[in-house]
Amino acid sequence: MPRQFPRPRLRSTAAVFTTLSALAATSLVTGPSVAEPFAAAPCALERTDAHHSEGLDTWNAAYPRPARSLDAVMVFLSFPDSVPLATPAELTADHFPATSDFFERASYGRFTLRPHPLRHWIRMPRPSTSYAMQRDWSTAHRAAYLRDALAVTDGRVDFSRYDIVYFVADPHAPGVDSDATKVVNLETPLRVDGTDLRRVVTVFERHPPDRLVLAHETGHVFDLPDLYHRPVDGKGDWDTFVGDWDLMGSQFGLAPDLFGWHKWKLGWIKPRQVACVRAYEPTRLTLEPLGAGPGVPVEGAAGAPAFGLGRGTKLAVVRTGIDSVLAFEARGPVGNDAQACRPGILVYRVHSGAESGRGPVEVIDAHPHTEACWENSVYPPLADAPVALGESFTVPGEDVRVAVEGRTRSGAWTVKIAVG
Incomplete structure (x- = not known):
């Protein structure tokens, strides 16, 4: 031997x-600044020195x-x-x-x-x-x-x-x-x-x-940040930033699938599945449900299960600053989001310079005067945050408007996003 x-x-x-x-x-x-080239797109934020930065133009090789x-x-x-x-x-x-x-x-x-x-x-x-x-x-x-x-x-x-x-x-x-x-x-x-x-x-x-x-x-x-808000005195609500909408906010969330931005960062959504929306050009898009992949049933326009989604557009992004964007994605009771409270187009803001635990992602509530699923949601005020079918919504503080116009037979969402 x-x-x-x-x-x-x-x-x-x-x-x-x-x-x-x-x-x-x-x-x-x-984290170390060692980087590997990754996502190349005009709406891809650059990675900063912030711990677990939401920038995704490069991958932190550490x-x-x-x-x-x-x-x-x-x-x-x-x-x-x-x-x-x-x-x-x-x-x-x-x-x-x-x-x-x-x-x-x-x-x-x-x-x-x-x-x-x-x-x-x-x-x-x-x-x-x-x-x-x-x-x-x-x-x-x-x-x-x-x-x-x-x-x-x-x-x-x-x-x-x-x-x-x-x-x-x-x-x-x-x-x-x-x-x-x-x-x-x-x-x-x-x-x-x-x-x-x-x-x-x-x-x-x-x-x-x-x-x-x-x-x-x-x-x-995998270099993802904490998305919860930790009160300075330890009292108060921890889920005010993203509510139920991402595992990195709360593992108890009704819709804990990772944001489309995170899936892009991790390489699970390809650049061709991201639509960068530019100013002064109203854009009509068909967004696949974020949780839908090959073989995952999605309720289509006629109410019958549809299959085959997973390779189309998953994420729409509007650049709002050097280190910030608005992101739009379709969320509903599919895949990891099987218990989602309200389906629709979820809108959230991403800051690449914000530290983990200090609001790198903030969900924007399209229904700020109501709440939903109070018996199960980790933060009912954001449980009904998505823009629902037939609704339109102007993002507060931004000249950006989204209208949810319909559903396709395959279960995708048709939306129009206007900037400026």
Whole structure:
């Protein structure tokens, strides 16, 4: 037999601690400026230095690009102060296949997330309570947790085989706080098993967990920002920016499919499926439902199911400034949006210079004096935000007007957008 050489091991504990001392939560670190050319269109905003910038003219090469199949390892961590009540298989089922299915639908089959869960627990060296887990986790405690997690998994996991790392904590351990679930970025990548480890998803969810929470955190791994509004004092509503309309706003939303702008950013909507609307030229468009892909049934004009949508125009964009656009897309009870409250043409503003969590996307309410689906919506005032069939709407503060003129037999929406 050929000689078996050991895998390159993690750097020394001291070196790991030095690196982890510089880490921060996903909402705090600006990503590297390494760029790959991506979308070329007159209405494509340029990527800025803002963390998780909504610019999409280039792709930030520090993040894995979900335009192919990606492999994710799930590592299950237990603690000496608690005996796990759930098995790794049960915790895996909390998140998969639901997470993979969400991305399969959102990407129109262009991206597959392949989970690789371990089948056993790996014990951390210290009690769960010693890490002081909480939403605003201190850098020191977070660094200690990752340092220990990487130390106990070194030699048991070949990190070079995976694009994404999920560290899943025993949900029943006394110190585990579900609010601490977060993507942690390393300001300086850690060299592990011959590969650069730039970020880790730390999962502290209950069993069963919040709906689609892992899909939300995985969105950060793909350079998508938080779209919720976090009140300064911790009180008030978190969902005032986008309501139900994107997973990155709330995983509990009735229509959590990713915005068309995000699908363009991720490469799931092609430039030819984006219509850049110019000033002084009223434009008539046929917009396919955002959630419709090959083989997904959509209710057509006659009320009967129609198939075959997925390759036409998905997104219309009006440039409103150097770092801002208005976006228009058709939303309804299709695909990931099966529980959508009100169908129609959703209008939202995108700011490429806005930081994650500070309003990079804002849904514009076409019905500001009403609300809907108050029993299920995360933010009823925006549940009926879309412009409905037969309605017209002028965007406040902009000389831009959209009219929803009809539905095609195949289920697409015909609209007219006038600028100036």
